[in-house]
Amino acid sequence: MRSIILILSLILTSTLFGREPKLSSKEVKQGEFFILTLPETGDYRITFPQGRTPIRTFPREDYEIAFVPVHYSTPPGSYPLKVERDGEFLLKEEVEIKDGEFEKSYIRVTSATKKKKSKKNVEVMVNYAREARKDSSQIKLWEGEFIYPLNGRITTSFGATRYVNNKLSGYHSGVDFAVPVGVPVLATNRGRVVLSMYLKSTGNTIIIDHGLNLYSSYSHMDSREVETGNIVEKGKVIGRSGNTGFSTGPHLHFTMSVGNTFVDPFLFIERKLID
Known part of the structure; x- marks a missing residue:
């Protein structure tokens, strides 16, 4: 750490x-x-x-x-x-x-899986995500410490330099937890759901606004159990882990961001940010 x-x-x-x-x-x-x-x-x-x-x-x-x-x-x-x-x-x-001292990550994917992360699909995802994150609540919606969305082995850490089929793909925007399909995914804290939809690149995806320009997101889920506009409490089951979108196996991709900029999720977990 x-x-x-x-x-x-x-x-x-x-x-x-x-x-x-x-x-x-x-x-x-x-x-x-x-x-x-x-x-x-x-x-x-x-x-x-x-x-x-x-x-x-x-x-x-x-x-x-x-x-x-x-x-x-x-x-x-x-x-x-x-x-x-x-x-x-x-x-x-x-x-x-x-220096963030980021790790390197190497994955291999089939041509069919690679197509899910085509330039067009990524642009669609980015546009939906930016729209969802454009107008954060003026008041703090979260309560106390943030929690893990689930328990699982971390396979790719935040910021890892990602290589796909031995070609540089970019930086890893969050943390990947390796878990079987169907594990309950919990809201890391209280907030308002600002996006709940299927996207070709990230699969079943949820973004939660926690207020003051802080957001969490959950991707590649098998199912979603909340809708855009819902207020969710910390620890509420919002979906189930899966293997949808650009994915090489069942896992949860979890991110935290300030506006549109991803930051290390572990800066939030089990810590009190402000009163």
């Missing part, structure tokens, strides 16, 4: 004594995130291209917060974070991005 430096300072109340924007950490790894605390509500503009997704702020009593992700393909180095309000720079801070 990679060290998670940002967890050391996620208790946000400690940042409110100053009247400047505060970062939970100035040093994170590829595929991690940090929390930006803004001392009062207002119309903020946050610039951090390495997040690869719009950075949204959300009101929390008399202050605002933003989850700021680091895309897993961002080269290690120092990058500027800028916070503006009413044309005035409130913060210019360098964020140090460290």
Whole structure:
């Protein structure tokens, strides 16, 4: 398990004594995130291209917060974070991005399976997913710690460099749990279902909005037991594991994201993010 430096300072109340924007950490790894605390509500503009997704702020009593992700393909180095309000720079801070130390993953697939991840099928999936993640709840929907969606052997870790038939395919956006077909899949936390459908590339897929721009997703399931618009409680059975879509065997592909940027799911599991 990679060290998670940002967890050391996620208790946000400690940042409110100053009247400047505060970062939970100035040093994170590829595929991690940090929390930006803004001392009062207002119309903020946050610039951090390495997040690869719009950075949204959300009101929390008399202050605002933003989850700021680091895309897993961002080269290690120092990058500027800028916070503006009413044309005035409130913060210019360098964020140090460290190597995520990702593994390599090799799989072989048949031509029939490979077609399920065609450029067209992936584009369709991406468009549906982006639409589902475009308007997160302004209030925190999750409660307490996030939980594992099921128990299973991890076959591919987050961020793994994926090779398909010995050709570079990209980075692994989540965690794969190897389980038989039909194992109950649990909602990792409370939230609203923003997508529940079959997609050729990811099979039976569910995306849950947990509020404040945090989302979980569950793919390759055999069946789905919730519909778009449903409010689900933490631990609710939302479907059954399967082998649908671009898949080489029964498993669950589980992701967490800030907006459209995937981050390490284990940053959430059994941890309290904010009050």
